[in-house]
Structure formats: structure tokens, C-alpha cells
Amino acid sequence: MSGKLLLWLSFISMLLIQTTGFTYYNCEPDGNFTTNSTYRRNLDTALSTLPTTNTGLGFFNYSAGQGSDRVNSAALCRGDINQDVCRSCLNDSVVNLREVCPNQKGAVGYYDECWLRYTNNAILGNTDLNSGLILYNIQNASDLDGFNEVVRPLLNNLIDDAAAGGSLRKFASGITTGPDGITLYGLVQCTPDLSRLQCSDCLQNSITGFYLKYGGRIGVKSD
Ligand SMILES: *[C@@H]1O[C@H](CO)[C@@H](O)[C@H](O)[C@H]1NC(C)=O
Ligand SMILES: *[C@@H]1O[C@H](CO)[C@@H](O)[C@H](O)[C@H]1NC(C)=O
Ligand SMILES: *[C@@H]1O[C@H](CO)[C@@H](O)[C@H](O)[C@H]1NC(C)=O
Ligand SMILES: *[C@@H]1O[C@H](CO)[C@@H](O)[C@H](O)[C@H]1NC(C)=O
Ligand SMILES: *[C@@H]1O[C@H](CO)[C@@H](O)[C@H](O)[C@H]1NC(C)=O
Numbered sequence: 001m002s003g004k005l006l007l008w009l010s011f012i013s014m015l016l017i018q019t020t021g022f023t024y025y026n027c028e029p030d031g032n033f034t035t036n037s038t039y040r041r042n043l044d045t046a047l048s049t050l051p052t053t054n055t056g057l058g059f060f061n062y063s064a065g066q067g068s069d070r071v072n073s074a075a076l077c078r079g080d081i082n083q084d085v086c087r088s089c090l091n092d093s094v095v096n097l098r099e100v101c102p103n104q105k106g107a108v109g110y111y112d113e114c115w116l117r118y119t120n121n122a123i124l125g126n127t128d129l130n131s132g133l134i135l136y137n138i139q140n141a142s143d144l145d146g147f148n149e150v151v152r153p154l155l156n157n158l159i160d161d162a163a164a165g166g167s168l169r170k171f172a173s174g175i176t177t178g179p180d181g182i183t184l185y186g187l188v189q190c191t192p193d194l195s196r197l198q199c200s201d202c203l204q205n206s207i208t209g210f211y212l213k214y215g216g217r218i219g220v221k222s223d
Contacts, residue, residue, distance in 0.1 A: 021096050021111075023135070024223070028106030028119060039105060039120075042071040046118060047094050050075060051087060057169040058086050058114075059192050061124060071105075073118040079171025079189050081113050089114035110223055124193040127202040134210050137219030144216045146179030151186075155207055158188045163200035168192050170199050 042065035058077035077086035106119035141147035161172035190199035
């Protein structure tokens, strides 16, 4: 038997599952743009340039325009996937997000391997993204106390490692053995623009956010 615990990017969470190819997406309610607008042109520019801004480690950011027409865009690939999968995930995200949110100024879409967001608001340095999700396995650990005794230390170690990751990548994954010899997998990641403290706080808040409700579940994914 094996359990899987994925704790990905972390934000305050809602339980929400929608599909369209994306694991989850949200057209943000910050306003719409029209077909021939400057915002639309800036968005086109941002999303065609964004894939070229890779640091080589899976983080992308690009902004176009000024003031109320400024489009900020960013994308992050999971830290353990290769660059081809990353690029292709980002390409799919660009196409699909424009399709499901055709005229919204802001949108975010998540796949397992990457997410993409664009908005007129600031993205970098910001830990309170207003869209997030928790996905969890409906099964509970049979030995709840034993399970929790190993999950928390595993995640705390991973959070320390990820937060210390520097300005290009903040990612960590690891394995530990739980009660009855089960294998537990953990994975955490922040966008690399966050400071060490911001990253660590954000991930800790995310754990606290799902722990009370879903603490005994054998798998949790929180974005
Ligand atoms: C934006 O467009 C969507 C449909 O694409 C519509 O449902 C929504 O009411 C519009 N919002 C505003 C503020 O006009
Ligand atoms: C957008 O611009 C094109 C070319 O200038 C024009 O033909 C079209 O009618 C415009 N559409 C809207 C919605 O203004
Ligand atoms: C992504 O799209 C760009 C331009 O549309 C294309 O050149 C590139 O080959 C695509 N990459 C992948 C991995 O699909
Ligand atoms: C797991 O535990 C929760 C909370 O105690 C409970 O609501 C849920 O029904 C349990 N799930 C299963 C599959 O037993
Ligand atoms: C975001 O893009 C700007 C402009 O290209 C660049 O200077 C900056 O280093 C990028 N930030 C991160 C965290 O990659």
C-alpha cells in the first residue's frame, strides 16, 4: 500500500473541482476586455513572450503595457519535470486558458505539471493569490496518529529545503516510511520570486489550512 501526499504551491484554499483539461481554472472577476482594446493587445504580447522567459528552471514571468492596461503574466512548472514537458504544458495552458476565459482580464489555470496566470494585478512577491484549491484522497489513514507523526516532520523538512532554494527554484520532494511500512511521498514548491520567509510561511499556512479538515487523508494536493 502506498500513500501520496502532494503539497504544491500553496494558497488559502477552497474545495473546488472544475474541468476543461485543466485540473482547475478560474476566470477572475476583475473585469473584461474588448476585442480591439489595448489590454487585449498587451495580453497577446505577454502570452506569446512568456514562454521565452524561462530561467531554465521552470519559472516564467513577463509583463506588457502600463497602468490599467498592464498585463502581468507568470507560469510555473513542477520542479521535477523536464523542460519539454514543461514547455508543452505551458503551451497548452496558453491556448486553453484563452479559450475558457475569452474576455476576462485575469485568469489562472492549473495542470498537474504547471500553472499559468495573467492579471492586471501584481503577481510577483504576492502570497495571497485569490484562487487555490485542495484535492484530497477520500481514504483515511488507518493509523491516524502514526500517520500524522510522520507527515508533519516530512513536510516541515521539505518546506525548509524548498524555502532555502534560492532565487531560481524553490522546490523539494521526499519520501518517508509511515505506519505499517507504507511509503509517503511529499512535494512542495513556491514561486522563486518569494523570499525564503514568504515561501516558508505560505507553505506552513497551506498545511494549516488543510490539516484540520483533511489531516488524516492519505493524499492531499493543495495549490
Ligand atoms: C465579463 O464577461 C462575462 C462573460 O464572458 C460575463 O459573464 C460577466 O458578467 C462580465 N463582467 C463584467 C464586469 O462585465
Ligand atoms: C476591431 O477592429 C477591426 C479592424 O480595425 C474592425 O473591423 C472591427 O469592427 C473592430 N471590432 C470591434 C468590436 O470594434
Ligand atoms: C510551443 O509553442 C511554440 C509556438 O507556438 C512552438 O514553437 C513550440 O514548439 C511549442 N513547444 C512545445 C513543447 O510544444
Ligand atoms: C475519513 O474521515 C472523515 C473525517 O473523519 C470522514 O468524514 C470520512 O467519511 C472518512 N472517509 C472514509 C472513506 O472513511
Ligand atoms: C521576472 O522578469 C523580470 C523582467 O524580465 C526579470 O528581471 C526578473 O528576474 C524575473 N523574476 C523572476 C523571479 O524570475
